[in-house]
Amino acid sequence: MTPLMKSWAPPLAxxxxxxxxxxxxPFNLAFLTRILIMVVLVLSLDLVLGYAGIATLGQxxxxxxxxxxxxxxxxxxxxxxxxxxxxxxxxxxxxxxVSGLVLMRTQGLTLIMLTIAVAAICHEIANKARDITGxxxxxxxxxxEPVLGMxxxxxxxxxxxxxxxxxxxxxxxxxxxxTRAPFGLSLxxxxxxxxxxxxxxxxxxxxxxxxxxxxxxxxxxxxxxxAQITQxxxxxxxxxxxxxxxxxxxxxxxxxxxxxxxxxxxxxxxxHHWAAANDPFNWLFVIGAMVLAVVFFLPKGIISASAxxxxxxxxxxxxxx
Amino acid sequence: MTDAGLRLDNVTxxxxxxxxxDRVNLRLEPGERLAVIGRNGAGKTTLLATIMGLxxxxxxxxxxxxxxxxxxxxxxxxALGLGLVPQTRDxxxxxxxxxxxxxxxxxxxxxxxxxxxxPRLKERRRNGGAQLSGGEQxxxxxxxxxxxxxxxxxxxxxxxGLAPVICEQLMQVFxxxxxxxRRSVVLVEQQAAAALSFAxxxxxxxxxxxxxxxxxxxxxxxxxxxxxHIGVSLNA
Numbered sequence: 038m039t040p041l042m043k044s045w046a047p048p049l050a051x052x053x054x055x056x057x058x059x060x061x062x063p064f065n066l067a068f069l070t071r072i073l074i075m076v077v078l079v080l081s082l083d084l085v086l087g088y089a090g091i092a093t094l095g096q097x098x099x100x101x102x103x104x105x106x107x108x109x110x111x112x113x114x115x116x117x118x119x120x121x122x123x124x125x126x127x128x129x130x131x132x133x134x135v136s137g138l139v140l141m142r143t144q145g146l147t148l149i150m151l152t153i154a155v156a157a158i159c160h161e162i163a164n165k166a167r168d169i170t171g172x173x174x175x176x177x178x179x180x181x182e183p184v185l186g187m188x189x190x191x192x193x194x195x196x197x198x199x200x201x202x203x204x205x206x207x208x209x210x211x212x213x214x215x216t217r218a219p220f221g222l223s224l225x226x227x228x229x230x231x232x233x234x235x236x237x238x239x240x241x242x243x244x245x246x247x248x249x250x251x252x253x254x255x256x257x258x259x260x261x262x263x264a265q266i267t268q269x270x271x272x273x274x275x276x277x278x279x280x281x282x283x284x285x286x287x288x289x290x291x292x293x294x295x296x297x298x299x300x301x302x303x304x305x306x307x308x309h310h311w312a313a314a315n316d317p318f319n320w321l322f323v324i325g326a327m328v329l330a331v332v333f334f335l336p337k338g339i340i341s342a343s344a345x346x347x348x349x350x351x352x353x354x355x356x357x358x
Numbered sequence: 359m360t361d362a363g364l365r366l367d368n369v370t371x372x373x374x375x376x377x378x379x380d381r382v383n384l385r386l387e388p389g390e391r392l393a394v395i396g397r398n399g400a401g402k403t404t405l406l407a408t409i410m411g412l413x414x415x416x417x418x419x420x421x422x423x424x425x426x427x428x429x430x431x432x433x434x435x436x437a438l439g440l441g442l443v444p445q446t447r448d449x450x451x452x453x454x455x456x457x458x459x460x461x462x463x464x465x466x467x468x469x470x471x472x473x474x475x476x477p478r479l480k481e482r483r484r485n486g487g488a489q490l491s492g493g494e495q496x497x498x499x500x501x502x503x504x505x506x507x508x509x510x511x512x513x514x515x516x517x518x519g520l521a522p523v524i525c526e527q528l529m530q531v532f533x534x535x536x537x538x539x540r541r542s543v544v545l546v547e548q549q550a551a552a553a554l555s556f557a558x559x560x561x562x563x564x565x566x567x568x569x570x571x572x573x574x575x576x577x578x579x580x581x582x583x584x585x586x587h588i589g590v591s592l593n594a
Contacts, residue, residue, distance in 0.1 A: 221462040226450045233448040236410050237462040238436035238506050293452065 047211065055202055063320035072301050072306045073201035074263045078285045079298045081292050084212055087095040088221060088293035089248035090228030092145065094280050097151030098159045099129035101274035103257025105163060107177045108264040116182045118200065122261050129257020130250050137249040141242055153277060160275035166323055175271035190266070204262055208255055213295055215251065224248050254283060272345035289331050291338020300340050361424030362410065362511055363387045369418035371408040377416060378404040380566040386510065393557035393574055394546040397588055401566035402546040402566070403445055404580065406512045410442045411435050430524035435525045441508025445515045447499040451488035455479055457489055458502050465507040472501040475531060479493065493524035517549050524551065532556055550588060552576040562587055
């Protein structure tokens with residue numbers, strides 16, 4: 038296999054899997070679309086936490102900001118889906134930038150607590166501004182125009198699924214390009230040794246603010262996508278549970294690896310779906326057991342199992358020859 | 359005497375409230391080769407860290423080409439031409455050799471120049487930082503700092519723990535780097551003989567202070583001073 042084929046094989050395989058699932062589960066397109074939206078959110082978290090090492094439990098703040106901004110924009114200004122995504126990205130990035138100016142001056146536990154606080158403040162603002170956001174009832178009345186003026190959102194969710202898949206592909210390529218550029222390399226350097234990166238000329242603070250802002254824009258896109266496809270924005274968009282679930286998905290798949298983010302989301306969502314359907318009261322036990330197993334046996338995430346398997350096969354081949 | 363070069367005046371610095379350097383005065387001319395020697399704990403590493411802005415400055419001033427730099431963050435000092443190769447090397451383990459170099463690239467620096475200086479790094483460019491030997495890690499740490507195009511290269515015990523043949527290779531690289539006279543090199547080293555043969559000036563540190571500053575050849579021949587402060591005699 039040539040290096041070019043090697044680098045294209047995994048994303049094409051994932052794309053083929055998504056398309057295959059849409060045919061295998063034609064009556065579960067809403068669920069598959071929900072997975073795709075979560076993939077975008079977890080990719081944003083991977084950039085922030087996995088690459089830049091910014092510990093956060095408040096990524097839902099930017100997701101919620103994007104969702105409400107896109108919803109309000111669609112209701113009051115223009116219901117074009119792509120324009121709405123842009124608005125979601127702008128809202129997420131502005132919130133991330135403004136809060137990041139303060140948050141990125143802190144580290145560790147303080148940082149985690151402050152990110153939770155930012156999401157909680159946003160949640161409360163959305164709750165209180167009932168006239169604008171709908172409060173606890175959620176923001177309703179979002180009716181989107183057809184995507185590109187051609188593909189209207191349908192009841193079954195076909196357009197929503199393909200639209201979300203297209204957004205996932207674009208975001209995945211965007212994040213892959215960022216992480217392979219010198220900017221992304223410097224983020225990984227900052228993650229490993231901030232002092233060393235500073236000593237080789239990188240402004241650690243501004244790099245972290247930039248990474249947080251870009252991650253916020255992507256989370257905002259995820260929120261906007263959710264608002265457009267479900268035609269509803271609830272207070273849950275800002276919830277701690279959403280941030281925590283995104284973190285669990287990332288840890289399951291493997292932090293600092295884009296395929297890990299995708300794989301973790303897929304596995305979490307499917308296990309969640311299956312476990313909750315079989316036992317609506319104790320499904321969290323299954324998720325907890327899965328997280329424990331991964332943390333103990335695959336501390337670098339499920340994605341690292343493939344490398345281990347490849348080593349085993351290589352070893353077996355050597356032993357056999 | 360011009361303002362060019364680096365100047366430390368009455369510098370007292372350390373980590374937090376601790377004072378490690380005690381009223382240090384030092385001047386480094388452009389293109390100069392300076393050796394800094396002393397026992398463990400003499401303050402050599404802290405001296406370089408203070409120049410880079412990685413310690414707390416309690417008193418004194420630092421100027422680079424006549425401009426004060428004591429209030430500047432490390433990344434700004436790096437942008438002004440200071441480059442530190444740390445004793446701990448701090449290779450980014452999750453990045454490949456090439457990505458380690460690219461993460462620091464600034465100005466006209468190219469990968470080809472780095473590989474010309476250290477051909478071994480080119481052979482291992484796809485390997486992860488954690489997969490390198492000690493010598494290769496040191497080469498990478500030096501090459502990565504050179505990617506920032508420094509005018510003043512600060513080397514903190516680069517020969518520590520390396521095989522003699524690697525030490526010889528690295529000393530030859532330092533010779534090459536300093537030979538055109540455009541770049542100043544400060545070499546902090548426990549191997550006093552190697553450091554003093556490389557440098558044209560040397561300072562001897564003890565208890566956070568500079569106790570001798572003069573031509574390297576003069577210090578090399580001062581058995582009494584060397585014996586007293588680092589416990590070796592190079593003429594023996």
